[in-house]
Amino acid sequence: MASPIKSLQMKDFLSLLPNRQKQFAAAPEASLPVEDSARALAKALHPKRQYLTVAAVTERAPDCKSFTLVPDPDRGTQALAYFAAGKYLTVYETIAGMPATRAYSISSAPKAALEGRYELTIKRVDGGLMSNYILQNWAVGTPVEVSAPAGNFEYQPLRDAPTVIGLAGGSGITPFVALANAIADGDEDCDLVLLYGSRDANSILFREELDAVQQRTDRVKVVHVLSDPGKKKLPAGMEKGFLTAELIRKYAPEDALYSIFICGPQQMYAFLEKELESLGFARKYIRRETFGEVHDPASLPDYPADVPETVQITVTVQDTTATFTASTADSVMQALEKNGIAVPARCRSGECGFCHSHLLSGEVFVPKSLEFRRMADFKYGCIHPCCSFPLTDLVLSVPAAD
Secondary structure (H helix, E strand, O other): OOOOOOOOOHHHHHHHHHHHHHHHHHOOOOOOOOOOHHHHHHHHOOOOOOOEEEEEEEEEOOOOOEEEEOHHHHOOOOOOOOOOOOEEEEEEEOOOEEEEEEEEEEEEEOOHHOOOOOOEEOOOOOOOOHHHHHHOOOOOOOEEEEEEEEEOOOOOOOOOOOHHHEEHHHHHHHEEEHHHHHHHOOOOOOEEEEEEEEEOOHHHOOOHHHHHHHHOOOOEEEEEOOOOOOOOOOOOOOOEEOOHHHHHHOOOOOOOOEEEEOOOOOOHHHHHHHHHOOOOHHHHHHOOOOOOOOOOHHHOOOOOOOOOOOOEEEEEEEOOOEEEEEEEOHHHHHHHOOOOOOOOOOOOOOOOOOOEEEEEEEEOOOHHHHOOOHHHHHOOOEEEEHEEEEEEEEEEEEOOOO
């Protein structure tokens, strides 16, 4: 039996066109809606930029401050985009003529966004370009430009277990403060056991806030783990040492499944990588927040030998090509920014893919912990400049800054 599809002739369709065109011409003019409810919701949740103002500054520690950010209607932001606890904002600044971006977890509860405020808590990083700039320059009234909330560190009921064991170190506490408050507010349905590592009792960030959350709900338990507590007897609810598999077993539910969420400095991730192997967890139950840029790639165990100190990078952005000398200790993104070339950036940890670029020639080193590329990226020579370190001279094409 002949296929009906094969029996169709193009001339039969072409003969219909004159009558169709007459019908279109005779029909009354109509216009599509410029803004329907779906578009309005997408725009509210995912604005390309949010223009904010610093409304308050809270000193958390000598080298750490919280900044309350509110909408700046004069620059076009009327309300804040809502978010799930665990999201971050990318901050955009120009520092000494150089475009710079950094991602910071939102430490305020999602409920606060509906009330018109975000809170970013920023701790000074030795040699950190953005953290030092913000701590020195942001004050009440400072205009701030940020992205929409982004990231994948939020609690997901279909994926994650009913109980979350949170492992936080230093300023890595910020997304957990948001999650703890979201649980107390009834915006998240999970239990949280938070093991928070600090150097000593004076180094604990958000101590009063975390105590207050535990008073509001029995679904949040906080255990402070001090690496150098001194000679005084530890108060109840505190442990001495580091975040270990043994400590996780001590506080995790005995007969229930749990997820592990981790956020902290690069050294903590390396330490926990070995500790968590002994727990025999399925990978889906271990969630790691991107911790920002890797520094000193040569210190990583899989970094190759005999890498030159500098290389030549040739980059094309749209119709403009530039060539410059770069340090192999800098990521490709850092090298681009130091030479005044702005590229799209969000997480700066290889996860989001906003800086996705084509490597036309040369070799790069990507730390295993930041390797989020797809198989197609390897096939077609694509890299994420934020977590790629040059090993040889490079030629690449990068998208223009968004």
